[in-house]
Amino acid sequence: MLYPPMTGETIEITGFNNDKIDAYLARPSGAGPYPAVVVLHHAPGWDEWCMEATRKFAHHGFAAICPNLHHRVGPGSAEDMAAAVRDRGGMPDEQVMGDIQGAVNFLATQTYHNGKTGVIGFCSGGRQSYLAACKVTGMAAAVDCWGGRVWVPEEDRNGKPAAIDFTGEMSVPLLGLFGNDDQNPAPAQVDLIEAALKKNGKTYEFHRYDGAGHGFFATDRPGYRPVQAVDGWKKVFAWYDKYLG
Amino acid sequence: MCTWIIHHANLMGSGKGTTGWFPIEQANVAYDHPADAPLDHAVLIDFVNADMGPAARVAVELSAQSARGLVQAILNALDDGEKQHAITDQPTPLLVHSSFVD
Numbered sequence: 001m002l003y004p005p006m007t008g009e010t011i012e013i014t015g016f017n018n019d020k021i022d023a024y025l026a027r028p029s030g031a032g033p034y035p036a037v038v039v040l041h042h043a044p045g046w047d048e049w050c051m052e053a054t055r056k057f058a059h060h061g062f063a064a065i066c067p068n069l070h071h072r073v074g075p076g077s078a079e080d081m082a083a084a085v086r087d088r089g090g091m092p093d094e095q096v097m098g099d100i101q102g103a104v105n106f107l108a109t110q111t112y113h114n115g116k117t118g119v120i121g122f123c124s125g126g127r128q129s130y131l132a133a134c135k136v137t138g139m140a141a142a143v144d145c146w147g148g149r150v151w152v153p154e155e156d157r158n159g160k161p162a163a164i165d166f167t168g169e170m171s172v173p174l175l176g177l178f179g180n181d182d183q184n185p186a187p188a189q190v191d192l193i194e195a196a197l198k199k200n201g202k203t204y205e206f207h208r209y210d211g212a213g214h215g216f217f218a219t220d221r222p223g224y225r226p227v228q229a230v231d232g233w234k235k236v237f238a239w240y241d242k243y244l245g
Numbered sequence: 246m247c248t249w250i251i252h253h254a255n256l257m258g259s260g261k262g263t264t265g266w267f268p269i270e271q272a273n274v275a276y277d278h279p280a281d282a283p284l285d286h287a288v289l290i291d292f293v294n295a296d297m298g299p300a301a302r303v304a305v306e307l308s309a310q311s312a313r314g315l316v317q318a319i320l321n322a323l324d325d326g327e328k329q330h331a332i333t334d335q336p337t338p339l340l341v342h343s344s345f346v347d
Contacts, residue, residue: 076298
């Protein structure tokens with residue numbers, strides 16, 4: 001067996017409002033065609049673990065791109081930019097959806113692309129992935145890894161809709177991975193999301209892990225749960241093999 | 246989970262960052278995912294100067310209990326200071342009396 005060569009590089013793509021933003025692109029080095037995945041980083045930022053996850057997709061035969069959704073508050077380190085975004089209470093959904101659309105559009109023009117693109121997000125990126133499944137065009141599958149605040153209680157909405165309100169617009173099948181010890185989304189919240197998907201007749205698959213909390217894929221954090229994470233990654237690749245192959 | 250819990254305090258003082266001292270104007274105090282501390286959640290305090298960009302930041306990540314200890318230590322220091330000195334937030338004015346022969 002031979003591991004295929006891959007390339008990894010930081011490139012510039014056109015995001016929301018035609019802004020140029022950085023993105024990390026990792027892909028098999030061959031001519032393709034390869035399915036593609038847009039990787040949405042977690043709230044701690046466009047950090048090393050998210051680049052490792054992006055390369056993991058390349059290792060499994062995907063062209064993967066991870067846009068720096070915090071780019072506009074830079075320049076600075078990933079941690080400094082994440083801190084600045086945290087201070088602002090996050091990023092506007094419209095901007096993030098525009099950046100994801102830009103990443104999808106970029107992939108669609110690459111000669112090595114097979115024409116099918118998925119999206120996956122972790123933590124805050126999980127919520128953004130759910131929303132992208134409802135708002136972004138040109139995708140074939142989505143994965144939400146423990147995205148918090150997909151469902152938001154009425155008293156915390158400040159008159160704004162929550163991602164769950166757009167479930168009727170979801171245009172791609174959704175895989176959801178959750179830890180049963182998580183508090184956001186807590187299992188009861190995952191129940192509400194699942195009920196919304198059922199009510200709207202959407203194609204989905206949820207897997208809920210005992211003994212895991214939030215962010216259980218993150219190998220550099222104390223919440224890492226190797227057994228659950230290994231199984232979760234298998235679920236992710238099976239999902240994309242089914243819908244992006 | 247991402248809590249997005251954050252509070253702010255206006256500050257007057259200085260912080261020492263990676264490139265030296267700079268004026269601090271605000272503390273951003275969050276309870277959320279730390280980047281480095283071996284905790285699921287921590288009290289994250291960023292002493293910042295927003296006008297100088299995101300790198301103008303002195304960051305600490307503290308366990309909840311140790312953060313409460315820090316708060317108490319600050320209050321204790323202020324109490325002791327008030328007993329010994331008149332505490333003022335007014336910066337010392339810069340007065341320069343120069344003389345030279347050209």
